[in-house]
Amino acid sequence: DIQMTQSPSTLSASLGDRVTITCRASESINIWLAWYQQKPGKAPKMLIYKASSLESGVPLRFSGSGSGTEFTLTISSLQPDDFGGYYCQQYNDYPWTFGQGTKVEIK
Amino acid sequence: QAQLVQSGAEVQKPGASVKVSCKASGYTFSSYTIHWVRQAPGQRLEWMGWISTGTGNTKYSQKFQDRVTISRDTSASIAYMEMSRLRREDTAVYYCASLLDLDKVGGMDLWGQGTTVTVSS
Numbered sequence: 001d002i003q004m005t006q007s008p009s010t011l012s013a014s015l016g017d018r019v020t021i022t023c024r025a026s027e028s029i030n031i032w033l034a035w036y037q038q039k040p041g042k043a044p045k046m047l048i049y050k051a052s053s054l055e056s057g058v059p060l061r062f063s064g065s066g067s068g069t070e071f072t073l074t075i076s077s078l079q080p081d082d083f084g085g086y087y088c089q090q091y092n093d094y095p096w097t098f099g100q101g102t103k104v105e106i107k
Numbered sequence: 108q109a110q111l112v113q114s115g116a117e118v119q120k121p122g123a124s125v126k127v128s129c130k131a132s133g134y135t136f137s138s139y140t141i142h143w144v145r146q147a148p149g150q151r152l153e154w155m156g157w158i159s160t161g162t163g164n165t166k167y168s169q170k171f172q173d174r175v176t177i178s179r180d181t182s183a184s185i186a187y188m189e190m191s192r193l194r195r196e197d198t199a200v201y202y203c204a205s206l207l208d209l210d211k212v213g214g215m216d217l218w219g220q221g222t223t224v225t226v227s228s
Binding site: 032034036042043044045046049050053055087089091094095096097098099100101 | 169204211212214216218219220
């Protein structure tokens with residue numbers, strides 16, 4: 001199985017800060033990566049697909065980059081609604097696998 | 108609008124089985140694959156498998172191959188996930204999800220609200 005590793009596990013940032021989350025795959029997954037946001041008690045919500053394509057309706061402050069084994073999710077200016085968990089997921093090969101998650105807290 | 112609505116919370120004893128349903132509406136059910144994903148408390152999301160709602164073909168994660176059966180009822184637009192021989196570590200929220208924009212190639216852009224399954228004696 002392809003292992004997905006995110007860092008950091010938790011981050012605390014101030015409103016307006018630029019925030020970056022990293023996701024590493026144990027082998028190349030080309031661009032077949034999605035990012036999700038998950039609020040407590042809710043289902044995940046897709047933010048990014050194909051590593052860098054923004055899902056419809058997602059604010060432009062979210063962006064994704066990377067290919068191969070290294071990927072990043074960036075929030076350009078952290079807003080109050082951005083707290084929650086963020087997960088990367090590879091769909092290059094089955095079984096699809098997720099990172100362990102990054103918890104974003106607002107200072 | 109497209110949505111997936113799952114059945115309610117379940118409490119089952121170890122060794123029992125559970126069957127969770129996922130009703131689709133607002134789109135053509137048989138045109139899009141349904142996936143099942145679970146999340147144990149404090150753990151990462153875990154992909155379990157999918158069903159091609161049109162053909163009935165299935166694909167499972169090897170981890171769940173022996174205990175999970177995914178099925179569907181096209182006349183009712185419902186997908187099911189049944190897990191047998193439940194263990195305490197199967198306590199989790201179970202989600203159904205789909206990908207309605209095939210240009211994305213993969214991932215899941217439509218999710219059910221989740222069904223909590225608790226395994227306890």
